Amino acid sequence: MELPAYQTNLSSESSAILQRIGKTDKTAVKDCIDTYGNLVWxxxxxxxxxxxxxxxATQEIFLDIWRYAGRCDSTKFDEVTFIFLIARRRLIIRLQ
Incomplete structure (x- = not known):
């Protein structure tokens, strides 16, 4: 199965978005949506x-990202992988 093409707005600042969300940075959620919204959509x-x-589903995924952002272990996953895994899990739950 081939996924639709998407573009992210990844930059060096985006590498810590999940950490910022975990620390309740008020601008981090917007940055997360701006950066990863196309992928999630x-x-x-x-x-x-x-x-x-x-x-x-997109709303549920971003709520899950907000809930679990503090659990992202950057030694195991980069942000895009962590977000992909959260999205995948939420979509599987919706399909059941």
């Missing part, structure tokens, strides 16, 4: 049947 569209479901 592409995954949600691929694995849902409608725009409404994709929108709901």
């Amino acid at each position: 592409a995954l949600a569209r691929k694995y849902t049947d409608s725009l409404e479901e994709a929108e709901a």
Whole structure:
């Protein structure tokens, strides 16, 4: 299965977004959505049947990212991998 093309706005500052969210930085969530929104949206569209479901899934995924950001171990995963895994888990739950 091929995923839709997406672009992220990755920069050197984005490498610590999850750490910033974990420390309750108020601008970090916006930065996370700006940086990874296209990836999350592409995954949600691929694995849902409608725009409404994709929108709901995207919201759930970003809530999960907010909840679990402090658990990201940068020695095991980079941010994009961690976000992909959270998105994948949420989408699998929705499919069940």
